[in-house]
Amino acid sequence: MKRCTALRPSSLRASNQHLGQRWYSYDKASLTKEAxxxxxxxxxxxxxxxxxxKIDPETKTVSTEAGDLPISPIFDPAWMQARRKTAKAAPGPPLGRFRRKLANNPFAQALATPIRRCPNSATSxxxxxxxxxxxxxHPQTGAAWWAPGPLAFEHVLPTKRPDESQADRDNERDKAAAAAELVSASAPDSSDTTTGSARPRRSPITSYTVSRxxxxxxVGGPNKKYLALLSAIRTGMAVTPDTRDAVWREDMGGLLLGMMRRHATDALIARGNRPHGPKDRFIQPCVNWKDVEGVRERGCVIWLPENSDGPRQYATLDVEGAQYGRKMVVHNLRWLLGDNEVQRLRDSAEVFHKGEIFVLKQWASTSMMRLHMLLWKLQGYLAEPDTGSSPLTMRSPSLQLIQPENWAQPNMPTYNTPIFLIHDGSGTTLAYQFLEILGRYTYGIRNPHYYSGKVFEGGISEMAYLYASWIRQTVQDKDFPAKKRNMDGSTSIFLGGWSLGGLLSMEVARQLAMDDVVRVAGILMIDSTFPGVDVSSRDGSSEDESSTDEDEAIMNKIRSKSCMAEAVRMIRQWRLPQWSGRLYDRRPKVVLLRARNYVPTKEGRTVGMDLNREDPLLGWGDYDEEMFSNVYDVDGHHFNMFEYDKISNMTRTIKKGLDRLEEASQMMMYESW
Structure with missing residues (x-):
């Protein structure tokens, strides 16, 4: 196996002994002014x-033959003392039974790790x-690759014989295993590879995702936004142009799972094959579940059922009468490690030759602590939310959740108003998939006739009627995350959309105006021009070209053009909704996002959606001069507003508009219908 190296720009290849460290501290005695x-x-x-x-620290001068001269600030002991950090003293041994138990508790150790941020879920x-x-x-091509870091695997295997009762010290081999294993699958020639060589230090470019x-x-899916976010948060000398095109393996999820399973199995084998002393020092077999209570130094239960049936996620065993360790984790190893690794464990570890119930004990050992933490990390990595009661499950496949309020807790109830974004003229919601975290439940509605080519004979009114029914059914679902209710018992939502989506939002809001379940509290229109102008070329918005297959991409273009032609027909026949009489007070607030630039054309002509580009209201003053509560300008023209280099600004502006609608809706809650 060839050695792979951390990606490091040439400017960082200095010989500074502290370069690989992200911080450096000094002994307290060396930071006194005298020292x-x-x-x-x-x-x-x-x-x-x-x-x-000689230096006079009081007058900040140095004595020379020419007399006393002022010293540079970097020679000032007071300045040096203020700039340098004092090394913390090593913690003493924990005192008391509770502190000793806490220091040896893997869950407490997990919570004590430093805080890091996942850019894709915006979770710290x-x-x-x-x-x-x-x-x-890459060891052969030199190209930049993303590789799993060593934090999940380091210190798992004992570095001495597996009898130690004190903290282990890793020999750095685990640190190189993750990166070397990732690139080995792509290296066709391994005849000249070497083993056992470890990278001297970690890569300066490290990013994190939720371990699931x-x-x-x-991240490895068709939407490249998630991969781009991994390196987008890193700046400085370590980030060079070649790092922006780093390769991400499509099977990274399965590869990482296999690596964790192998490391866990290797550690269990090492603990189960004890050459000296009692065989059950670290892993003790139990005849039945009652015997677990009598095991000393109980850590967790590892269960090897004969078949794959049994609890998988979050199974626990209660130990009655125990002061500590009253609730024990039960790991179903057949699900956790897979059949192949379980068979290897059975064949290679003497203690696992027979039996189903085993207790993995707790010892004051770094490797034992890491093994407990790795098993629990595997449990979380494989965990999946119950899709039967998840807001990801919609009444129609054309209405889907684009992003939850919090990716780490996708089922978490919320008191923020969710938004339903309706497709543009192309019929897809692809543009909304590229948005960064909005901090609220965001749903997308695409054209249900996108693939079939059918049309809505009743035009925009018929289409809006169907979408309104989907929204109503979704809000009525008992698992809908929005828990805030209005005084009349209805649930507030926002509607919005790009181009045609903004027009459809108006029609849907009008049809839900008298509804007793849904209250449309606001509309977010994204560059939706007044339909009273020429619409012959108003939409070319977001053709779905996410497929890597060339024929499929061509078909998506054809489908999008068909949808846009149908959108033009429907807009020409559409009559804008009226809010007269008692409907006037039910009219939602509207925020407009307006593109700053004109659409460039070869002939220099002005396309239909730009006829009112100079008008801050995009022509809507002919409909109602007080229609918008706020208008925000965004970068780009109508067709490139959602391109990658503009998506961050677009997301910020959308969040700003939604916050404004949120404020307005809270004020309306106190108004009578």
């Missing part, structure tokens, strides 16, 4: 007469709950 003064004077040397140059969690990915160089297989698979 710093002595160190600086030792480096100044002597004058022409052989006398040592202890590092244990995240998976680190490092950027490395579904999240890792999402």
């Amino acid at each position: 710093l003064l002595q160190k600086v004077e030792a480096g100044l040397g002597q004058d022409a007469e052989g006398k040592s140059l 969690l202890p590092r244990y709950f995240l998976q680190d990915f490092e950027m490395i160089r 297989k579904s999240m890792v698979d999402m």
Whole structure:
């Protein structure tokens, strides 16, 4: 196996001994003013007469033959003392039974890891709950690759014989295993490979994702936004142009799962094959579940059922009468490790030759602690939410959740108003998939006739009637996350959309105006021009070209053009909704996002949606001069507003508009219908 190296720009290849460290601290005794003064004077040397140059820290001068001269600030002991960090003293041994138990508790150790942030879910969690990915160089091509970092695997295997009762020290082999294993699958020639060589230090480009297989698979999916976010948060000298095109394996989720399973199995085999002393020092077999209560130093239960039936996620065993360890985790190893690794465990570890119930004990050992944490990390990595009661499940496949309020807790109830974004003229919701985190439940509605080519004979009114029914059914679902109710018992939502989606939002809001279940509290229109102008070329918005298959991409273009032609027909026949009489007070607030630039054309002509581009209201003053509560300009023209380089600004502006609608809806809650 060839050695792979951390991706590091040439400007960082200095010989500084502290370069690989992200921080450096100093002994307290070396940071006193006297010690710093002595160190600086030792480096100044002597004058022409052989006398040592002396610094006066009070007057901040240095004595020379020419007299006292001011010193540079970097020679000032007070400045040096303020800039340098003092090394913390090593913690003493835990005192008391509770503190000793807490220090040896894997769950407490997991919560004590440093806080890191997952850019794709916008979640900050202890590092244990995240998976680190490092950027490395391919050993053959030199290209940048993303590789799983070592944090999940380091210190899992004992470095001495598996009898130690004190903290282990890793020999750095685990640190290289993750990166070397990732690139080995892509290296066709391994005849000249070497083994056992470890990278001297970690890569300066490290990013994190929530440690869940579904999240890792999402990063490697067709939407490249999630992969781009991994490196988007990193800046500085370590980020070079070649790092922006780093390769991400499509099977990264399965690869990482296999690596964790192998490391866990290897550690269990090492603990189960004990050459000296009692065989059950670390793993004790139990005849039945009652015997678990009598095991000393209980850690967790590892269960090896004969078949794959049995509890998988979050199974526990209660131990009656225990002061500590009253609730024990039960790991179903057949589900956790897979049949192949379970068979290897049975064949290779003497203690696992027979039996189903085993207790993995707790010892004051780093490797034992890491093994407990790795098993629990595997449990979380494979965990999946109950799709039967998830807001991801909609009444129609054309209405889908684009993003929850919090990716780490996709089923979490919310008091923020959710938004339903309706497709543009192309019939797809592809543009909304590229948005960054909005911080609220965001649903997308695409054209249900996108693939069939059918049309809505009743035009926009018929289409809006169907979408209104879907929204109503979704809001009525008992698992709909919005828990805030209005005084009349209805649930507030926002509607919105790009181009045609904004017009459809108006019609849907009008049809739900008298509804007793749904209250449309606001509309977000994204560059939706007044339909009173020429619409012959109003939409070319977001053709779905996410497919990597060339024929499928061509078909998607054809489908999108067909949808846009149908949208033009429907807009020409559409009569704008009227809010007269008692409907006037039910009219929702509207925020408009307006493109700054004109659409460029070869002939220099002005396309239909730009006829009112100079008008801040995009022509809607002919409908109602007080229609919009706020108008915000965004970068780009109508057709490139959602391109990658503009998506961050677009997301911020959308969040700004939704916050404005949220404020307006809260004021309306106190108004009578």
